[in-house]
Amino acid sequence: MTMVKKMLSAGWVLILILSLTACGNLSDAAGEGDGKITIVYAHDKNELGVEQKIIEAFEKKHPHIDVQSKEMPSNTGISHDQYVTMFSGGSDEIDVFDMDVIWPAEFAQAGYLEPLNRYIERDGIDLDKYSSGAVQAGMYNGQQWAMPRYQDQGLLYYRKDLIDQPPETWDQMIQLAEEHQGEAGTRFGYVFQGKQYEGLVCNFIEFIGAYGGKILDDQGRVTIQSEDTVQGLKKMTQIAKSDIVPGNLASITEVETDAIFGEGQTVFDRQWPGHYAYVSNEQKSEVNDRVGVTSLPKGDEGRAAALGGWMAGISKNSNQKKAAWEFVKFLTGPEGQKISAVYGGYAPTYMPLYEDKDVKKANPLFANEDYVQSVKTAIPRPVSPEYPKISDIIQVEVSKTLTGEQTPERAVQKMDQKLKKVFE
Numbered sequence: 001m002t003m004v005k006k007m008l009s010a011g012w013v014l015i016l017i018l019s020l021t022a023c024g025n026l027s028d029a030a031g032e033g034d035g036k037i038t039i040v041y042a043h044d045k046n047e048l049g050v051e052q053k054i055i056e057a058f059e060k061k062h063p064h065i066d067v068q069s070k071e072m073p074s075n076t077g078i079s080h081d082q083y084v085t086m087f088s089g090g091s092d093e094i095d096v097f098d099m100d101v102i103w104p105a106e107f108a109q110a111g112y113l114e115p116l117n118r119y120i121e122r123d124g125i126d127l128d129k130y131s132s133g134a135v136q137a138g139m140y141n142g143q144q145w146a147m148p149r150y151q152d153q154g155l156l157y158y159r160k161d162l163i164d165q166p167p168e169t170w171d172q173m174i175q176l177a178e179e180h181q182g183e184a185g186t187r188f189g190y191v192f193q194g195k196q197y198e199g200l201v202c203n204f205i206e207f208i209g210a211y212g213g214k215i216l217d218d219q220g221r222v223t224i225q226s227e228d229t230v231q232g233l234k235k236m237t238q239i240a241k242s243d244i245v246p247g248n249l250a251s252i253t254e255v256e257t258d259a260i261f262g263e264g265q266t267v268f269d270r271q272w273p274g275h276y277a278y279v280s281n282e283q284k285s286e287v288n289d290r291v292g293v294t295s296l297p298k299g300d301e302g303r304a305a306a307l308g309g310w311m312a313g314i315s316k317n318s319n320q321k322k323a324a325w326e327f328v329k330f331l332t333g334p335e336g337q338k339i340s341a342v343y344g345g346y347a348p349t350y351m352p353l354y355e356d357k358d359v360k361k362a363n364p365l366f367a368n369e370d371y372v373q374s375v376k377t378a379i380p381r382p383v384s385p386e387y388p389k390i391s392d393i394i395q396v397e398v399s400k401t402l403t404g405e406q407t408p409e410r411a412v413q414k415m416d417q418k419l420k421k422v423f424e
């Protein structure tokens, strides 16, 4: 137990906290003392140690705050469940934590999060400078519950030594994958995240989006039942059943995708922007000098990328909210996001950083105008406290389709019926 945490248990400090809170003061007593404050920051494991670099830079600027890092599992679903267990049990172990863009609405509704509007207003943070999709993901019931850290959107990675001109369409991608599979020791033509988990939902949104299909319309009504959605799911199924993908597609997440690409086993893969830093790192990847990256191919309707990414928020149970906010502000502000982009290859949500020369150098995409524009058009997943149910429905029905247990038509019909029940 730190000195400050011991002090916190003292009754007089509690009285002080209560009176400060009653006055609407943003400070909490834990932030006022001379001693060092310790906050715990939970985040996804990053192979390149990006969060450590951010913590070091923050501590240099805020010598009275000590940030302890807590690593969470890299599978978003597993990590989600661990947070739910912790917070629903009332744990105050964590002060700041990273959230997948699909969590804030659910966590806000469940009472796990400190609302951030008053901090944002007090410190004059201009949310208009951030990618609007990412800001929206953290907004629920008129409050901002999480600040955007980095934005993910699906991309096509390819081997530059094998592919001169990346494919324009999904059909061209299949053709090129078939042609080049086996060259330079590759075993596969294409790899995507086919396991039954959240990553599958993202791939599904991209396939159906490329053919004009959507889960919800602009008014938030279920609109999944369409010929376009069926077309998109058919293309996804065609690829999943073909010989260009690994036989164990149903066990592949982002981690396996990086390993397969990094070991030189595939011509193409579908991955998020942040993974560029990993596969082009000399120590981590055998093909580090041969990495090409571009937008996902087009379907009949055009290109579509799912909006992913991570945000940072403050636990409602934190005893160090003032210090926690200072850290969230740094992590998600220009300084923290620049470190994420330069050392981790993570795509900024703070749009002015796309003008920064070090950021532009970090990932060739960040210097590409089309890419920067596409950050604004990535397709969000529904922002809803019911998101886990929505995701489960899609995961189950898409998985069954890819393994041939049901037709794409039947899957879309079932998703429509089940999703409508959630939204009723």
Ligand code: GLC
Binding pocket: 076, 100, 101, 102, 152, 198, 199, 200, 202, 254, 272, 307, 308, 309, 310
């Ligand atoms: C990435 C994305 C996240 C998504 C997850 C799926 O972490 O940033 O939004 O849910 O992948 O695996």
